[in-house]
Amino acid sequence: MPSPHSSVSGAAPPPSTSAPPRPGAAKDPTPPAKPAAARTSRPTATRTRPRPRLRVPRGVRRASGPVGLLLIWYLAAATGVLPETVLASPVDVVRRGADLIGTGELTEAIAASGRRAAIGFLIGAAVALTLSLTAGLFRLGEDVIDASMGMFRAIPWVGLIPLFIVWFGIDETPKIALVALGVTYPLYFNIYGGIRSADAQLIEAGRMVGLGRIGLIRYVILPSALPGALVGLRYALSTAWLALVFAEQVNADAGIGYLMSNAQQYFQTDVIVLCLAVYAVLGLLCDFAVRLLSRRLLDWRASFEGEGA
């Protein structure tokens, strides 16, 4: 089986590998190059052949895990091993999803939750940006703000729910506040860290070409904080959804969490799973958006993908 392939591919690579054999065919370089190359490149061709890495496309291999799990779930539900009161079948979940979209309940819930997440995120991001720029760019700001942020970070923000209810009641405000709080920390620490890690050598080079304070901030300090800020943004967005899950457990009258707690009362496991899936998809979409944004903003970097998060 590999032999016809190797002769075909043996003819294809020579243009790149034809340099070494050429001295042997010194008299007339171009015409004899082909057979000579084919002869000499056969060993290399067989050397690369034995590990055909793409027999099964990588995407298929990677998908096999999740698809397999779904299949097991489905079979367990269909055979009755998994009772519906414990976990509804994936088919039921999908069907329920279609129903709820049909009645408009799901879209309404997503809109309500999305609104909370967006407002909370914007407030948190504004606070984080203000604090991190002040702390990062001014010595006084650093002394006043950074120590306090370090202190507050020690408090688990989810634990603030009772206090927020006391302060803000039980309607929208405590939910938005919790999201804002969850967003503030990762953004603050990543932007502040990014500003502080600006390369002193580049700052010096900037000063040398005549950049003033504003110029240094604009052309040196903020750009060097950008990669960190984007990592912070990814964290912040996932934290925003997480905060929302917690916040919406508290007396929600709309939103995904509301759907969920209703379903809990009636043991509608299909709705609960559906809501979890919606949270997951929303989180993934945000992550994807930040990746796109990073690709645009950080295209000066060789590989921002290696960044991880």
Next chain:
Amino acid sequence: MTAVNGTNSVEVHGLTRAFGDKTVLDGLDITIREGEFVALLGQSGCGKSTLLRILAGLDGETEGEMAVPRRRSVAFQSPRLMPWLRVWHNVVLGLSGGDRALAERYLAEVGIEEYAGAWPRTLSGGQAQRVSLARALVHEPELLLLDEPFGALDALTRGKAQRLVADLWQRHGCSILLVTHDVEEALLLADRVLVMDDGRIAYEAEVGLRRPRDLGSPDFVALRGELLRRLGVDDASAPSHHREEVTA
């Protein structure tokens, strides 16, 4: 190209700089004539780079008298380009009214105008160093300070970069202080070579050889031997560089 008239570009007297209780520059005197190419040799840690930084205005905590031209540029040991700015933008960064066309003119002068739109990360070490030179020249400096700009380059690239600097110097006529630890580089390029030791200029030599210089000529070899000896590379003469300034 050596000093047409007697005016000095740089005049420094009794320059002293200490870090904590370690005195790096100890009453140092140095003058550079207008349009003169001076190379500063010395072992690592002898304070060459400190002196360059002070002349550049990057280090102000000094004692002593110092007169330097207002327009100064530095090419550092590493190119120090802003990775988030295109090559052309790096060249004219900080220059009011600098645009891409101007940047391209200077990039052409260092021979890499085709990279104007590239990201610095895609450049080789030699190319990046050329951009750094273009960035220094775009300010049309009266004094160009070069801090071992070829140290990290491979031998071939370094040779090309050295020839480029010689050309640029001829064309722009600015004074140059080249900090290096490479004796041959100093002798290939400079009008005058200074050797620094113990925070002072311990030795100086006029290089009276005609350009382009021949590494193999007897005068070149003799000068190189003398400089190496002054640098303490040849152990026979280690304690001889005390205070007296010898002019060859």
